[in-house]
Amino acid sequence: xxxxxxxxxxxWQLDVPGFGESGQARLRQSTALVSRIGGLGGPVAFxxxxxxxxxxxxxxxxxxxxxxxxxxxxxxHEDLGKPRVESARKTLQSFNPDIEVEIVPENFxxxxxxxxxxxxxxxxxxxxxxEERLLMNRECVRRRIPLIDCAMFSLEGRVIPIVxxxxxxxxxxxxxxxxxxxxRFPVIGAVSALVAQIGALEGIKLLAGMDGVCLNQMIYIDAxxxxxxxxxxxxxxxxxxxxxx
Amino acid sequence: MALTVSYxxxxxxxxxxxxxxxxxxxxxxxxxxxxxxxEKHGExxxxxxxxxxxxxxxxxxxxxxxxxxxxxxxSILLDDVQDLMLMTPIAGG
Numbered sequence: 001x002x003x004x005x006x007x008x009x010x011x012w013q014l015d016v017p018g019f020g021e022s023g024q025a026r027l028r029q030s031t032a033l034v035s036r037i038g039g040l041g042g043p044v045a046f047x048x049x050x051x052x053x054x055x056x057x058x059x060x061x062x063x064x065x066x067x068x069x070x071x072x073x074x075x076x077h078e079d080l081g082k083p084r085v086e087s088a089r090k091t092l093q094s095f096n097p098d099i100e101v102e103i104v105p106e107n108f109x110x111x112x113x114x115x116x117x118x119x120x121x122x123x124x125x126x127x128x129x130x131e132e133r134l135l136m137n138r139e140c141v142r143r144r145i146p147l148i149d150c151a152m153f154s155l156e157g158r159v160i161p162i163v164x165x166x167x168x169x170x171x172x173x174x175x176x177x178x179x180x181x182x183x184r185f186p187v188i189g190a191v192s193a194l195v196a197q198i199g200a201l202e203g204i205k206l207l208a209g210m211d212g213v214c215l216n217q218m219i220y221i222d223a224x225x226x227x228x229x230x231x232x233x234x235x236x237x238x239x240x241x242x243x244x245x
Numbered sequence: 246m247a248l249t250v251s252y253x254x255x256x257x258x259x260x261x262x263x264x265x266x267x268x269x270x271x272x273x274x275x276x277x278x279x280x281x282x283x284e285k286h287g288e289x290x291x292x293x294x295x296x297x298x299x300x301x302x303x304x305x306x307x308x309x310x311x312x313x314x315x316x317x318x319x320s321i322l323l324d325d326v327q328d329l330m331l332m333t334p335i336a337g338g
Contacts, residue, residue, distance in 0.1 A: 040338035126338045133336055153254045153335035156263075173313075178304040178334040180255060180293055185337035192338060220253070220332075222263060231330070232312040 001025065005098065010052050023208030024052060030207045031055040033120035035108045035136055037088045039071030039192030040150045040199070041126030046074060047200035049092045053207075055100040056092065059116055060084050061107045071189030108132045113139040122203055125149045125170075126196070128185065130177045134241075137162070137170035141242045146206050150199035154186040155224040157195030159214075160233070161202045164245050167215050168233050171241040191223050246271065248326060250282070254333040259290040269323055275307065276319035278329075293333050306332040 002021055007014070010024050032053055034041045037060045045056055064072075064079050064087055072084070079087035085103035092101050102119075106112055108127060117123060117139045125136050125147055133149065140147040140162065147162040149170055162169055198219055205213045218231040235242065251264040269278060279301070283291035296302050300319065307314040307321065308330035314321055323329070 036338055038338045128336055128338050130334065130336055151335045151337060153337045154258070156253055156257070156335070158335065173306060174304045174334050176303055178302075181334060181336055185335070187337055222253075224263060229311065231306075231308050233306075234313055234315055236315075 002028070006052065009098070013051065018210045018212075019208055023210060026208050027052055027204065028054050030121045031057065031119055032122050032124060032203065032207075033057045033059065033116055034124045034126060035116075035132065036060050036126045036128065037072070037074055037084060038068065038126065038128070039073075039187055039189055040152060040196045041124060042072050042074040042088065043193040043196035044124045044126060044148075044150065044200045044203075045088065045092060046095070047197060048203070049096045049099050049101075051200075051204055052096070053099055055102065057102045057104060057116065057119060058085050058088055059104040059106060059108060059112075060088070061105055071187055071192045073189065073193065108136050110135065117143055117145060120145060122207055123147045124199060124203060126199075128183060130174065130181055133170060134174070134177065138241050140164060141169050141171075141245055144245070146203075148199045148203045148206075150195055152185075152187065152192050152195045155188070155191055156220070156222050157191060157198075158221070159195060159199045159202060159219045161206065161213055161215060161217075163206070163215060164242060168235045169239060169242040172236040172239045173218075173233060175236065175240065194223060195221065246273075246324070248278075248323060249328050250278075251328070251330040253330065254335040256290065256293055256331055256333045259293060260286045271324060273323045274319070275301075275321040275323060275329075278323060279331075294331065304334050306330070308332060 034045045037058050074088035074091045089101045089103050141164040144164045149160040221228045248267050252260050309326050310328050
């Protein structure tokens with residue numbers, strides 16, 4: 001059951017076919033972990049907050065730097081030098097005070113993997129390193145928790161909705177850490193936000209029980225031409241992570 | 246025969262283009278095409294695609310007409326393919 005306050009806030013999205021009050025209620029009862037809240041994870045968290053997710057867990061280490069501000073839209077200039085997660089929480093709580101926001105000033109790691117994923121119904125992977133991504137994938141597969149893997153580079157991006165046991169996992173596609181990936185990547189914030197919205201919507205559809213989630217597909221967008229493709233992807237029979245799941 | 250080859254991520258950086266039309270002969274296989282493209286686009290391009298043994302890296306996705314190719318990728322026959330994507334991994338945010 002939705003409260004009168006929820007009905008007032010989310011009235012317009014209750015009219016969306018396949019969503020309705022039941023979808024809103026399911027979203028309201030859900031917890032999403034967003035790993036890294038930069039150019040991708042920030043807009044993901046913002047849209048989940050707008051849609052009325054019950055709880056957000058934001059994991060990201062470090063303090064806000066000037067070169068974050070071209071894309072990290074949850075941050076505020078006045079918070080330079082302060083922890084990113086605190087700036088993000090302030091923005092989100094002022095935008096939607098009805099959701100719960102838990103902050104974790106740490107990046108995803110072996111030490112916190114179990115603790116972070118344990119509390120989530122869904123995980124949004126927005127990390128810049130494959131070490132973190134593959135670890136998150138492993139933990140989500142182990143716990144059978146859906147993972148929305150979002151990534152971008154320059155003027156392109158891709159989203160892979162991963163449902164353990166039903167779809168390829170990230171290790172099916174990338175069984176090892178790619179040797180040439182570099183921590184620094186070219187980025188315009190609008191591209192990150194564009195990719196993030198695709199990821200957020202796939203997650204909302206999954207949580208709300210809506211049809212049309214792009215399972216067994218990678219959604220790829222080339223923002224230089226705005227061409228979007230859905231690529232059929234396959235499970236790896238010998239995947240070290242999801243084989244037998 | 247003409248084939249459209251698309252490059253993503255660092256491959257696009259290495260080639261300077263996101264896609265190009267490539268003429269191939271009948272019976273052409275992926276390994277042969279990559280060797281030809283390597284001569285055109287240089288060492289960085291080849292390094293991104295191939296490991297020290299000259300095999301396609303396990304983290305490169307090969308997409309043929311919208312579907313991920315699997316199996317022995319080097320020996321993929323390109324005769325009936327119109328659209329080939331070579332995708333190196335991305336993780337930016």
